[in-house]
Amino acid sequence: MPKCTINGKEVEVKEGTSIIEAMQQSGDRIAHYCWHPGLSVAGVCRLCMVEIEGNPRVQIACNTMVTEGMKINNTSEKVRDAVKWGLDFHLINHPLDCPICDQAGECGLQDQYMEYGKYDPEMAEAKVKKHKVVDLGPTVVLDSERCILCSRCVRFTEEVSKTNELGIFNRGDRSEIGTHEGVELNNKYSLNTVDICPVGALTSKDFRFRQRVWYLKDAETVCNGCSNGCNVKVYFNKEGFFRVKPVYNEKVNGYWMCDEGRDIYKFVNKETRLLKAQVRGASGWTEMAGGAAAKNAHEVLKNTSGDSLALVLTAQYTVEEFDAIVSTFVNEFKTKKVFFWINNKETFDSFDGLLLRGDKNPNTKGLLKVLEKHGITATWADLTQGLGNGSIKTVVVAGPENQAVFPDFQERVKELSKAQNLIWLQAGKNDALMSLTGNVWLIPTKTFVEKDGTFINHAGLEQKFKKVTTIVSEALTLTEAALLLAGKNLTIPTATAQPFMPMNQREDQVTLEARKKNEFVFRRGSL
Amino acid sequence: MSVMQNNSEKAKWYLPGVLGGLGITMKHLLVNLFNRKKMMTLNYPEEKYEYSPRFKGNHVLTVKKDGSLRCTACMLCATNCPAECIKIVAAEHNDPHVEKFPISYEIDILRCVFCGYCEEACPVDAIRLGPEWQTPGVNGANFIYDINHLAYRPNLKGGIQTHVDDEERLKSGI
Numbered sequence: 001m002p003k004c005t006i007n008g009k010e011v012e013v014k015e016g017t018s019i020i021e022a023m024q025q026s027g028d029r030i031a032h033y034c035w036h037p038g039l040s041v042a043g044v045c046r047l048c049m050v051e052i053e054g055n056p057r058v059q060i061a062c063n064t065m066v067t068e069g070m071k072i073n074n075t076s077e078k079v080r081d082a083v084k085w086g087l088d089f090h091l092i093n094h095p096l097d098c099p100i101c102d103q104a105g106e107c108g109l110q111d112q113y114m115e116y117g118k119y120d121p122e123m124a125e126a127k128v129k130k131h132k133v134v135d136l137g138p139t140v141v142l143d144s145e146r147c148i149l150c151s152r153c154v155r156f157t158e159e160v161s162k163t164n165e166l167g168i169f170n171r172g173d174r175s176e177i178g179t180h181e182g183v184e185l186n187n188k189y190s191l192n193t194v195d196i197c198p199v200g201a202l203t204s205k206d207f208r209f210r211q212r213v214w215y216l217k218d219a220e221t222v223c224n225g226c227s228n229g230c231n232v233k234v235y236f237n238k239e240g241f242f243r244v245k246p247v248y249n250e251k252v253n254g255y256w257m258c259d260e261g262r263d264i265y266k267f268v269n270k271e272t273r274l275l276k277a278q279v280r281g282a283s284g285w286t287e288m289a290g291g292a293a294a295k296n297a298h299e300v301l302k303n304t305s306g307d308s309l310a311l312v313l314t315a316q317y318t319v320e321e322f323d324a325i326v327s328t329f330v331n332e333f334k335t336k337k338v339f340f341w342i343n344n345k346e347t348f349d350s351f352d353g354l355l356l357r358g359d360k361n362p363n364t365k366g367l368l369k370v371l372e373k374h375g376i377t378a379t380w381a382d383l384t385q386g387l388g389n390g391s392i393k394t395v396v397v398a399g400p401e402n403q404a405v406f407p408d409f410q411e412r413v414k415e416l417s418k419a420q421n422l423i424w425l426q427a428g429k430n431d432a433l434m435s436l437t438g439n440v441w442l443i444p445t446k447t448f449v450e451k452d453g454t455f456i457n458h459a460g461l462e463q464k465f466k467k468v469t470t471i472v473s474e475a476l477t478l479t480e481a482a483l484l485l486a487g488k489n490l491t492i493p494t495a496t497a498q499p500f501m502p503m504n505q506r507e508d509q510v511t512l513e514a515r516k517k518n519e520f521v522f523r524r525g526s527l
Numbered sequence: 528m529s530v531m532q533n534n535s536e537k538a539k540w541y542l543p544g545v546l547g548g549l550g551i552t553m554k555h556l557l558v559n560l561f562n563r564k565k566m567m568t569l570n571y572p573e574e575k576y577e578y579s580p581r582f583k584g585n586h587v588l589t590v591k592k593d594g595s596l597r598c599t600a601c602m603l604c605a606t607n608c609p610a611e612c613i614k615i616v617a618a619e620h621n622d623p624h625v626e627k628f629p630i631s632y633e634i635d636i637l638r639c640v641f642c643g644y645c646e647e648a649c650p651v652d653a654i655r656l657g658p659e660w661q662t663p664g665v666n667g668a669n670f671i672y673d674i675n676h677l678a679y680r681p682n683l684k685g686g687i688q689t690h691v692d693d694e695e696r697l698k699s700g701i
Contacts, residue, residue, distance in 0.1 A: 098601070098650070099599045099601030099603070099650050099651060100599050100601065100626050100627045104601070132623045132624065132626065133623040133626060208619065209600070209617040209618060209619055209627050210617075212601070212602045212606070214606065215602075215606075
């Protein structure tokens with residue numbers, strides 16, 4: 001275990017650690033463009049310069065290993081000067097595209113320039129013009145003028161996705177990133193190249209020009225795209241969710257996530273959601289608040305005997321919710337007719353070797369665990385039989401959040417509509433449900449970004465996640481829905497009274513805490 | 528705010544002040560009656576005052592030589608706006624040299640405080656505050672100015688051009 005001194009701090013690192021890793025361990029800031037912890041070392045950007053005591057020249061930190069007693073610093077004048085000139089070379093041909101560039105606001109080069117640069121350019125020559133708006137494939141657009149040739153994307157396709165679509169072509173300042181002849185960047189992980197691009201050269205077609213990044217807030221959660229349970233960050237603002245990016249978790253997904261998972265924000269947004277509960281009786285559809293509809297459904301449920309009541313669950317909800325709704329059915333309604341709606345059993349075990357799993361439900365393991373805990377052994381055949389001979393009259397369904405991965409949705413709706421009373425808890429809108437006849441309750445539910453909970457992934461790893469924001473305020477979690485269906489009252493926890501009230505504040509005074517910007521506007525009238 | 532009170536003896540003699548004020552009013556009345564050409568008021572709206580070109584009045588979106596919008600929808604004006612009255616929707620342009628442009632640019636003029644921060648934030652000289660200053664409208668008028676109004680309203684006679692054009696910029700290697 002060699003010990004080294006970084007900017008005056010002593011750090012002990014593992015054998016074979018590079019200086020850049022040691023600096024991250026010690027919490028020192030260091031610029032890095034070509035180095036990425038998940039990729040091999042290239043050493044081409046020359047911006048992670050450090051000064052090592054006893055060494056006359058500055059060195060790159062990414063490809064220099066720490067040795068015993070090394071004294072490193074990256075704050076000296078010598079390093080600052082080296083970084084400044086390195087930056088000058090990077091910016092020779094870099095266009096002033098920041099107003100157009102999608103990466104503006106989270107661009108490393110911008111940050112670096114503000115910290116080390118701020119000089120007058122000394123290049124008299126015109127910039128080398130390269131290709132703008134190159135269509136690399138179905139998901140990614142390249143702007144080779146902005147590219148600083150760090151080769152991260154090339155190494156990603158070589159080492160991680162192993163598809164080798166990208167390469168660096170031409171020599172000198174005419175070098176460009178591009179795809180090989182006749183190949184397009186079209187793999188299931190292509191959008192990771194956009195994440196790792198340190199400048200705005202590679203941009204995602206999906207996110208391109210939709211929002212400036214400084215308008216977005218982010219929060220960590222667990223992807224519900226498949227049973228792998230990748231750790232992700234979702235980016236959102238009051239207009240909705242806009243993109244998803246991976247978060248490092250060594251046990252689950254490393255630094256990466258798949259392109260399919262990046263679409264999960266779409267079924268969460270308001271335009272695809274069921275905003276109000278719809279209740280269908282003899283006189284057609286009526287709109288109701290979510291909670292009121294669940295209360296209304298209780299009127300039917302309380303007159304139903306245990307044997308004629310069934311519950312159908314999809315594996316897209318959290319463990320806590322499954323536990324709440326199953327125990328309500330077992331204990332309150334005395335029925336063990338709880339069925340697991342499996343969307344594509346055959347592909348459940350398939351795996352592409354990197355991240356993507358065939359089971360497109362985030363919580364299959366969690367549901368099976370809850371069913372086992374309550375000793376439920378019912379199979380789908382029982383349900384079909386029960387619906388056929390009329391012994392099952394009332395069905396409560398917790399439908400999938402992500403309808404796209406349920407190809408059998410229409411058929412199942414048709415099958416379940418044989419029931420006399422159908423209570424369907426669903427997050428998204430669906431035409432098949434709206435065209436149902438008979439007694440139907442459509443109750444909006446919350447999606448995974450709107451609630452706290454736990455997902456258990458394919459390997460049995462329990463991952464807790466927190467609520468991000470509220471999109472449909474009337475939506476219920478299954479826990480709340482279970483309480484209301486059982487005829488109990490929902491108590492909404494109110495915020496505890498503030499222990500300290502400022503002297504000059506009325507008790508009912510509205511405080512505008514959320515709005516930090518423009519504070520002076522609200523303080524108008526007081527000096 | 529503090530209120531000053533003058534309780535001195537002198538302050539009780541208010542009548543000379545009142546009469547002095549009346550005197551000034553009377554002087555102006557007589558001057559205006561017998562010398563109407565030097566009268567300092569205007570018959571608005573028939574006569575209008577023109578401010579200097581530096582006056583920060585109604586917004587103008589500038590255009591390029593071909594008449595298309597100069598704005599790249601970078602949203603810096605919207606970010607910098609203290610009244611949060613600017614709303615922009617960006618989209619991809621067919622021309623790769625333009626790349627990004629606004630398909631909708633709206634200013635809620637009732638919120639606008641004419642501070643000029645949008646002008647200052649704009650990196651491409653696409654928004655300016657022009658010398659026009661009249662923003663009247665009857666109840667129910669559209670106080671949300673869209674691209675059409677901001678760039679191509681009749682007074683602008685086809686739009687105001689920016690100094691630097693994209694083509695020139697690209698040629699000079701910027």
